Amino acid sequence: MEKIYDFKECEKKWNSIYEEKKPFKANIDYTRKPYTIVIPPPNVTDVLHLGHAFNNTIQDILIRYHRNKGFNSLWVPGTDHAGIATQVVVERKLKKEGKKKEDLGRDDFEKEVWKWADEHKNIILNQLKALGATCDWDRTKFTLDEDMSRTVSFVFKKLYEKGYIYKGNYIVNWCPRCHTALSDEEVDYTPKKAKLYYIRYPFKNRDGYIVVATTRPETMLGDTAVAVNPSDETKSKLIGETVVVPLINREIKIIGDEFVDVNFGTGFVKVTPAHDPNDFIMGEKHSLEKIVVLDTKGFVNENGGKYKGLERYKAREEIIKDLESLNLLEKIEDYEHSVGECYRCKTVVEPYLSEQWFVRMDELAKPALRASLEKELKFFPQRWQGVYNHWLSNIKPWCISRQLWWGHRIPVYYCEKCKKEIVSVDKIDRCPDCGGNVHQDENVLDTWFSSWLWPFATLGWIDGKEDFKYFYPTKVIVSASEILFFWIARMIMAGLEFTGKLPFEDIYIHGTIRDSRGIKMSKSLGNGIDPLIIINKFGADSLRFTLVFLSGQGTDPKISEKSFELGRNFANKIWNATRLILSQNENGMVIEKEMNDEFDRWILHLLSKFENDFQNSVENYRLSDGAESLYNFFWKEFCDWYLEIMKIKEKGNRNALFVLKRFIRNLNPYMPYISEEINSLLGSKEMIHQEKYECFEFFDETSFKLVEMLKSMIVAIRNLVQETGVKNIFIRYDGKESNFLKENVELIKKLSKIENIEFKNNIPKNVIAKPFEEGIVYIESKDILDIGSFTDKLEKEKEELEKEIEKNEKLLKNENFLNKADSEVIEETKRKIEEFRLKLERVREILKGLK
């Protein structure tokens, strides 16, 4: 075996075995319980980043853990076509080549996107494999697969027939760059410095004017009213009067509406029903005309008079200039407000009146909310439940049509002859009623309209597959908080609506990976870390272990490249411990527990405790706690003590093999490669997950305490040796197990690197000494000059002990405490006082001798 663990070699070896034998393929088996997770399908826009590595590590740990536990684990892999996102990326690529999608036409453009998607799909799946993800690769899905598309159309039709899906002219968020509508969730609001323009609207029939304030003067071209609050005494008198919109000279009425905030701006609001969501509502209420003044690219259209053809910001400039020259601009104020941006291309969105498809969400939301309120859904961490409930309680219609080319085409056909609107799952080219020509709706669906079906669509729901019956519902969804609304909430609604079941019972929301400064990793900032680089440099196991180790439940781990040394060092430690154990068992390996002495019992006791803690952590989604248990048990107890003792005591320790074997079984979900390799080095013919795995139970409190006492003695000796350099040690032992100590004199000497050890009944004057759990260790200190700092330390310890004793004694005198505290706590307090007293006595004794 090599001195340094060669993770590259090991990963290569096992990856090729996995590739060939497909050990993680899940087959229906009604004698076993399924444990299913569907992957949050990564977007084919790009390759995976560290956040994906984190997300998928968590899933793989859960999948492997439960597989090891005997569940029939199925992890369904796949990728998402990511409609608008991918289209934007490919458009950018074309732009670099000096091309536009319009040059190619819809068909050729789609081919370009498919090329991009296929390339990235491959890279993504390979990245997942490099990470050690044990998906069932034969089930890999893509949101645009034929059966997925069929599911989408089928579901569309169902909702359409139920009256949940409808088409209408409403204000939507419009991205002038992508030329498409966006859902409310696809708009990011960022605070921006802007101007608030105060514009005079002259009265029609008399002198004077009113003043309206706006941040978007260009929308005045579409104004069809001015509103005031009816409760505004002075202004409400003007209701019914007519003013003239400058520049286009449209006569509009002053109307009264509660919506207007008396205290904002001038109290007069210009109403543009076609370009503002609130104005739209007012427009509906007051039957106002809705005049669209911008085209789909954000240029002023024919309704804009002389401004026609100007880009929206250019038009704004011109309009302000013209108003100024007409003396109709009252003033301009600096103003900061949040502005909506397209979440994919960051262009400022325009509220825009257009015909779109919507889903009524209120009825779908009700059962999804109920499931949460009745705790059928469990959130980890729990606080996300509130966020989820709040969103569902205030849900709004979902705009699902997109004016894009990449995605699921809306399954609606229009008859050119009888004008009928037909929804059909299968492609049609004739009207079923009149036989006339039909054409399909040009729009595609929001990408999330396919993602929300993911948990059951991937399992063959549409075709009534047995897989769906056996593996659905899934157990848990593992995701970052960003897509709680986009995706998780909607999956729950879809699951309940179409399958009658929750798609999963647990929702595990993990944090977002940040760089060492705490900034979210992103491609545009260039602070991202490529998981493949880490895998190459540190190994997949190190990547996995480090990520999970550093992230408490739901917290945002801060990561730099250096962080991964943690995992690498741990892997190397495990490797070398194995090397040691194997080298001591060269004459044949027998892996079984042995209890030849206290040390064996002690480590088995700790092993049991570790397994219980560890498994409890994983089952409660406390994966970082699990990582810590692995780390501490193996390194701090097994390596630092048990193996050191073993080296001294004997060769051919079966028990060490036994503990190692058990340890790597537990380690496997976190560090699959090294555990698989060691398992085979330990002579197993099977893969690690195929072996029986039950929680180990052996507790021996007595041996545990005995060895812990010995450890504390050895630490005290090392301490003395370190400070004085003297290697002749005397021990005054006050406890009852002197035989145990005498039997282990050689061990103590070797572990603390001393030459002589002598047991005494008393300590002489003027010695340098240290207390330990059940006694005092000391040296004869003739030659020690600097006793001062040593005494200071003891004095400090004495004071601390006295303080503790005082504190606890006070408690015991307090009647309230005695009446109210649990009896266990009272007993514990007494025990602590005893312990402190014994220690204090020893400290005092040492100090007395020194004076």
Next chain:
RNA sequence: GGGCGAAUGGCUCAGUUGGUUAGAGCGCCGGUCUCACAUACCGGAGAUCACAGGUUCGACUCCUGUUUCGCCCACCA
């Protein structure tokens, strides 16, 4: 404007129903190439648990307020 979260040694974080002499990793200081591992071993220093009140026999932990940071939601033209 509303809601949520965070604040613990130089850094990153644990601390699950209130009772621990407040833990770990990294970093730092000192000592070791000890025949598994220098990606290691041994020892050490370093924390008034953001601040101010309160509840309690007892608060890092619960309540109120304040400050700083982060996130989410909301129609302020």
